[in-house]
Amino acid sequence: MIKVPRRTLNKLDRVTMPEQDPLVRATNFVEVNDGLTPEQATVEAMRCLQCKTPTCIDGCPVNIQIDQFIERVANGDIRGAADVIRMDSLLPAICGRVCPQEAQCEGTCVLDKKNKPIAIGHLERYVADTVRRYGLEPPVEPIKPSGKSVAVVGSGPAGLACAADLAKSGHQVRIFEALHQPGGVLIYGIPEFRLPKDIVASEIDGLKALGVEVETNAIIGRTTTVEELLSDEGYDAVFVGVGAGLPRFLNVDGENLIGVYSANEFLTRVNLMGAYREGAETPVLDLTGRRVVVFGGGNTAMDSARTPLRLGAEEVRIAYRRTEAEMPARVEEIHHAKEEGIVFDFLVSPVELLGNEEGWLTGVRLQRMELGEPDDSGRRRPVPIEGDIYDLPADVVIVAIGNSPNPLLPATESRLEQTRWGTLAVDESTGRTTMPGVFAGGDIVTGGATVILAMGAGRVAAASIERYLASGVWDEVPEPA
């Protein structure tokens, strides 16, 4: 490694991710970020202070040994860096792209105080992409079969992470996916321009190489029940990671007009069903020259706004009832959305969706809000400004205000206790549900959250499934030390 004086390194700014020009990328579905060059990655890694007690690791939900992998990047040992990450995270190419780093590892980086936190997410992505591109992954070692089998329900981030850990321990794992393609929200929800689908596919191929089986079109609760997985099909344990897939709507008049989509429906049509491709068999409303209003302030709202631009929409607005400071979306997504020309209307709330006589949407009626006292979440509560109501023309509305847990599976198994929010009741430290042999994690437990949290929950459950399989005693699954 080249020796560069610290004071020189200290003068350097945080690396800037090379990206497609905003005006160009707003017309295509190619990934926005190009990825760091090897030179950029090396210099960025050298900027790391290699703290004696790295605070970034505490900020990571799966506690990746961040300082160690970055040190290896600085030394040009990309394969070594990948080995370090792999000890704690199985989906680095995905997490490097979609984790809210500013609220996690980068938010706790010492250099964050100088507004120059190490670009940990970009480096993680760089490492993952580099080993993938050049085939530097370690060969799959034969694993001694344990003789135990586990059914994993749902192939989103929680299910994939859980399956990976269990497979590595030699358990026979079969993933059951309700849709025709595995990946869950990584496939149907997050758009190609933010998370290319071949990356998700290659992560799943990696699992298959470990011996994990994937069964699509398997709607657990309908095609097969959880009970049948344990009794008839003989699985020793079941992990439920079915996500929070029941879209919330605005609960205002006009919500069923033609032109009103849930983010789930709109994104599924475009991402999973490929409605943006020439010759697609699945339609999405023609957005050429149209005006789109998106309700919400999270990553899904950003995806729901940036996708119509790429489908030719004339104007796309995001209407959010609080201010930018309260938006839950990743900072980078808000930044990218603005660059691409998305218009933000803050402190507005929908009162009514307006339509014509044929039942098509024509506009939205909005109520202006102001911030009042903090609510339970600690964020200041938006309150209506009496009488301040106005109309905006709109051809399409996309509702991205979150999802409730999908009741399809819990409703078919009375022994799976639910909370009053409809999520599954689990013992947080082990992922144990109220039904013996059944564990759960991800959005079905937490409600709508992030990919990395779901992945973390999948791994926690995998560890306790491991202990359960070893002891065979449900009541005494010991908590992790």
Add this chain to the structure above:
Amino acid sequence: MYVIIEAESIAPDVRRIVVAAPKIAKKHQAGQFVIVRVTPNGERIPLTIAESDPAVGSITLFVQAIGRTTTLMSELEAGDHLEDVAGPLGRASEIEQYGTAVVVGGGLGTAIAYPIARALAEAGNRVIAIVGGRSREYVLLEDQLAAHGIEVIPCTDDGSYGRKGFVTEALADVIEAEDVGVVFATGPVPMMGAVAEVTRSKGIETIASLNPIMVDGTGMCGGCRVEVGGETKFACVDGPEFDAHQVDFQLLQRRNTSYRAFEAERMDDLKSLDAEHHEQLLAEIRGACKTEAAT
């Protein structure tokens, strides 16, 4: 890959397709449906399960060639495959002791009425099936219904067979003549709406099996929103059967036209293919199925 075991035409543009789907066959109850994809890039379409045979591990679907996907599906033969079949979805019909039950099926709706009528008959109800079609050859499943002891009243628009006129006229006569405990309406949206109006004044419990546009069929997308009694419901998980007196049929009819332009265009694309290219497309679909099945 789901193997087609039998495929036959039972009326103009209507095919009966028996497909191997053992897990679905085991679970199926009357009123439920599957989501089908015909080709590797195909759209997801809901189709009612008309019959299931758990012993053989098969389910029976009826498909009418209206759009591109259903037309391609109609051209498949025994030995071909469907890309995906997922289910059984939706809530099962509420089969109770109603005394006399009437099922009203219009066109392909008879295929949806068929499993309900059978289940009602098996539960000990006296079942009358009023089945309508444009003309004689469009009256479906008369023999199959009769074989289960169901009284069939065929109706045709042109009078070429059975009663001349709409199914609603026959229904009005039936409910005038005897006490009817329940009416199930399955078919085109205007027909179901009209059935609801016929039974409303008498207060006869009337259930419609709704057919909105769907994507996933598991409650995930909300594209199948319908209004029942002023409340928004998801037909895929809350239905597909609802109290017909409470359903906003006009809204359903409108929402079903959302993609009419797209559908017409894709259908025109298919129609504009000459025989050779049409064969080539089918061969590609079959080829894709077989290659993947082999791996």
